Amino acid sequence: MSTLVKVSRRTPPARILRGAGLYLLLTVMAAVVLFPLWSAFTISMLSETEISAYPPFLAPTHLSLANFVHAMQQAPLLRYLLNSVVQSSLVMAGQLITASLAAYAFAFIDFKGRNVAFLLFLSTMMIPWEATIIPNYLTIKSLGWTDSFLGLSVPFLATAFGTFLLRQFFRSIPHELHDAATMDGCGSLRFLTTIVLPLARPALGTLAIYSFLQTYNQYLWPLLITNNQSMRTVQIGITLLQDEERFMFNTVMAGVVIVLLPTFLLFIAGNRQLIRGLTAGAVKG
Amino acid sequence: MSDISPSFPQAERPAAARPAWLTAANRQELKKLVQAALYLSPSLILFVAFVFVPLVRTFWLSARFTDPLGRPAAFAGLELYQRIFETPDFLNSFQRSLLFVVLTVPAELLCALGLALLGNLRLRRIDIYRMIFSCTIAVSGATASLIFAYLYHPALGWLNYLLGVVGLPAVPWLTSPNTALPAIAITTIWLALGLNTIILLAGMQGIPEELYESAMIDGARGAAQFRHITLPLLSPTIFFLLVVDVLAAFQVFTQVQVMTKGGPMDSTNVIVFSIYRQFYFNGQYGLAAAQSVLLFLIMLVLTVFQFGVLERRVFYE
Numbered sequence: 001m002s003t004l005v006k007v008s009r010r011t012p013p014a015r016i017l018r019g020a021g022l023y024l025l026l027t028v029m030a031a032v033v034l035f036p037l038w039s040a041f042t043i044s045m046l047s048e049t050e051i052s053a054y055p056p057f058l059a060p061t062h063l064s065l066a067n068f069v070h071a072m073q074q075a076p077l078l079r080y081l082l083n084s085v086v087q088s089s090l091v092m093a094g095q096l097i098t099a100s101l102a103a104y105a106f107a108f109i110d111f112k113g114r115n116v117a118f119l120l121f122l123s124t125m126m127i128p129w130e131a132t133i134i135p136n137y138l139t140i141k142s143l144g145w146t147d148s149f150l151g152l153s154v155p156f157l158a159t160a161f162g163t164f165l166l167r168q169f170f171r172s173i174p175h176e177l178h179d180a181a182t183m184d185g186c187g188s189l190r191f192l193t194t195i196v197l198p199l200a201r202p203a204l205g206t207l208a209i210y211s212f213l214q215t216y217n218q219y220l221w222p223l224l225i226t227n228n229q230s231m232r233t234v235q236i237g238i239t240l241l242q243d244e245e246r247f248m249f250n251t252v253m254a255g256v257v258i259v260l261l262p263t264f265l266l267f268i269a270g271n272r273q274l275i276r277g278l279t280a281g282a283v284k285g
Numbered sequence: 286m287s288d289i290s291p292s293f294p295q296a297e298r299p300a301a302a303r304p305a306w307l308t309a310a311n312r313q314e315l316k317k318l319v320q321a322a323l324y325l326s327p328s329l330i331l332f333v334a335f336v337f338v339p340l341v342r343t344f345w346l347s348a349r350f351t352d353p354l355g356r357p358a359a360f361a362g363l364e365l366y367q368r369i370f371e372t373p374d375f376l377n378s379f380q381r382s383l384l385f386v387v388l389t390v391p392a393e394l395l396c397a398l399g400l401a402l403l404g405n406l407r408l409r410r411i412d413i414y415r416m417i418f419s420c421t422i423a424v425s426g427a428t429a430s431l432i433f434a435y436l437y438h439p440a441l442g443w444l445n446y447l448l449g450v451v452g453l454p455a456v457p458w459l460t461s462p463n464t465a466l467p468a469i470a471i472t473t474i475w476l477a478l479g480l481n482t483i484i485l486l487a488g489m490q491g492i493p494e495e496l497y498e499s500a501m502i503d504g505a506r507g508a509a510q511f512r513h514i515t516l517p518l519l520s521p522t523i524f525f526l527l528v529v530d531v532l533a534a535f536q537v538f539t540q541v542q543v544m545t546k547g548g549p550m551d552s553t554n555v556i557v558f559s560i561y562r563q564f565y566f567n568g569q570y571g572l573a574a575a576q577s578v579l580l581f582l583i584m585l586v587l588t589v590f591q592f593g594v595l596e597r598r599v600f601y602e
Contacts, residue, residue: 022408134573155335239542
């Protein structure tokens, strides 16, 4: 913003030069940030002889799906992908439900002990997962939930972060609306589902995208509780590709592109909502 | 929050069925409490089952010897803690984790601050650049590690090629104990750029424009504006990220598991990786639990320190 004011005072040639310089700087930085992703994409298109070329290829010579086909033949990537999508969808749906219910209580019900309950929720954000992971692992094992969607999703169905995010939004809904609705005999659950949730769609969208991304990108938990090929999630499956000697970088990177595709589509589709919602939650707390 | 709902209809019901102590106001309170409990119960049950009880169990496990299946056996008292400090393993892991925090956190904040300043310029199409700068939020630790493992490859990777172009000697990135942890740190910095930039950008957009306008009138330009307006007003956001980044750096696992598996020569055997190896491969549940407790306490102390000491220097409006 400072730049805009400053720039307008200068003579036109200097302004153009400055603008061009800024765009150049922006583009160079964008290229640096994108470079690892671009090189992964490039490699995924190259043949085995091309990947050992020196200097390395900066861009694909042609578009080819050969490595993708190869990657999928070597490992059940689609099965892994399906497992991850199912796990992430379960966690997303569960978090939307539990967080909406809890946020409703915090935003609309004026009950005794609300501060204590709030602190309990807050403390779960302060307890790091490694302080709980060994007992959780033992619990899932003793329940027989290893290699199952239950074990992959149930421990993550509640979210303090999501509850606070939604509560923040619910509080902007006029309290009079709540009072009027309950006076008209509208039950609280009906008020939540027919009035609050439709109004809170942006916040729900943010939470949905965020929890999906988080779960889809999980690594340690699925590594611990899945051993069976058919229950592996995609993040674990993709690193198994690397461990096998016979795989070349082009196959591994084709796998990486497949794994990144869903989250990138989600990011591109929902990044405005994600960014706006996350920052409202983080900055205004 | 304004609660303008009085205790209506229920208060008018006949008093016959009501115990004497249950006044109308009490009943209203009780009704609200039950209702709130119902709404909170799904979350609370899950938190109790997967956060609070396990936390207590971790402490409990850390005072037990365990059999290889993780079943607690004899009471150990503080012996496991003693054992941790007697073996060089934990001290090495602790030192590696600390070094990792130092290598990543300042660089993450500085790089993200630079990107956010650029992304905050008022230029046409700036939203595209903002999106690019924040895109690593969609990238997982596993895929980032695989990509960087390729970039670090001694013969095929880009990094050594680029070093060669500018006349520098090749670096044995992941295969030397001196460079493996910095290599993982670079991957982590790149991965953290997305979230850090998003939050800093939001913080910058929350700074009132009038401040910059009046600074212009006073003759303050770019660098002076940054030092006297942007930085102080951004300090709560930077502080928030500092806490988040330090905790995340202490918890790094995926990059280590995918890129180095703790090696070479334990140079990347950070605390969480060591915990994982102790309980998952060695079946040393008690020992791993004791390490978790120590890590938990370290993180708690750090967080409290950051809030108690550093936060005083943060400028709140």
